[in-house]
Amino acid sequence: MPPFSRLKLSSLRSYSFAALQLGLMIVLLGLSACGGPKKSQTADKLAQDSSAAQNFDNNLTFKDVTLEQVDEKGRLLWKVKAKQARYSKDQKVATVQNPAGELYQDGKAVYKIQAQSGEVRKDGQTILLKGQIVATDIQSGAIVKGNELEWQPKVDLLLVRNNITGTHPQVQATAKEAKVYSRARQMEFFGQVAATSKDPALGFKSEHLIWEIAKQLIVVDKPVQIDRYVGTVVSDRAVADQAEVQLKTKVATLKQNAQLSIADPPLEIASNSLVWNLNNQTVVSDQRVDVLHREQRVALSANQGRGDLEPRIFYLTGNVQGKGERNQSQLAADNLTWYIPTQQIEATGNVVYTQADPPFNLKGPKASGTLQDQNIVVSGGRVVTEIIP
DSSP states (O other), X not given: OOOOBOOBOTTSSSIIIIIHHHHHHHHHHHHHOTTSSOOOHHHHHHHHHOBOOOOTTXXXXXXXXXXXXXXXXXXXXXXEEEEEEEEXXXXXXXXXXXXXXXEEETTEEEEEEEOSEEEEEGGGTEEEEEEEEEEEEXXXXXXXXXXXXXXXXXXXXXXXXXEEEEEOSSEEEEEEEEEEETTTTEEEEEEEEEEEETTTTEEEEEEEEEEETTTTEEEEOSOEEEEEEETTEEEEEEEESEEEXXXXXXXXXXXXXEEEEETXXXXXXXXXXXXXXXXXXXXXXXXXXXXXETTTTEEEEESEEEEETTTTEEEEEEEEEEEETTTTEEEEEEEEEEETTTTEEEEEEEEEEEEETTEEEEEEEEEEEETTTTEEEEESSOOEEEEOO
């Protein structure tokens, strides 16, 4: 009986299971029929090309093999080289040692992979790798590392679990689990996600983060904390229930319970919708917005607002309410401009100013001054003064 020198699987259609199952059957038949009738041509070819087999009753082991799997159109799904492949007849699973190779989508190699061990299941439709996983996205250069990887080509899903790290020149992340979709050019991270982007220099913390690689877009649909760094120091911090960050334009959109803490000027800005342009240093809200100066204890709110953080000016529109928390002075108006360095305000439209000590009200079309020291002048047209006894 000829020796089994090497298993060459490239001539068969279903490489991972059909070839190994057929090989096992041939070994068993060959052992029971040495010296008997001549084998078929297919059996002869596989026997001549296959490597030494052991455990003939249940298992078949091959050395230095290349395993491949194709889809119904004959396109590669994956191709893996391994030092050893062992097929278990009872479990219908092929285990491989030190696998390295490529994963394919639509006939094109999309990932390079390597691991300590692996399993091929479900007639080759799923491949599972374990131990020191390294998967490289060929197109983007992104590298995902973990301790368990599962490739499901029919649904275009690369699943990596257990101590995940993802690295790319633009974004880095750690998480409990990651899902990668080659067609959508998308990576998802789950569980204790901590990510950083290089430009802009941001840090993200959440339970779920989506990175759309081609769009240079980070999407977070769970409560998220976003830190802006100057060097290694956090300068500004945003929290929200949802967020989108366009890395190319450096624009962060914060939604639902959004709050932005600015270091300079020392402001707290809260709304259900904040658009933070890190490049232009602006914050815009088209919904109810609250602004607090942490040091001066001056609080303003309005239906809409825009802050230019470089000249440090805020523009508030619609049902503006202002309050000096130290002396309980209050101002209401239709529109207000707040010059933060001097704390000067300019209000227009239905202005009402109220103070507690001494108690009186002022009403008029315009007002200017500072709330924190009760220095307000109401002017323009008819001004009504009401002294409260």
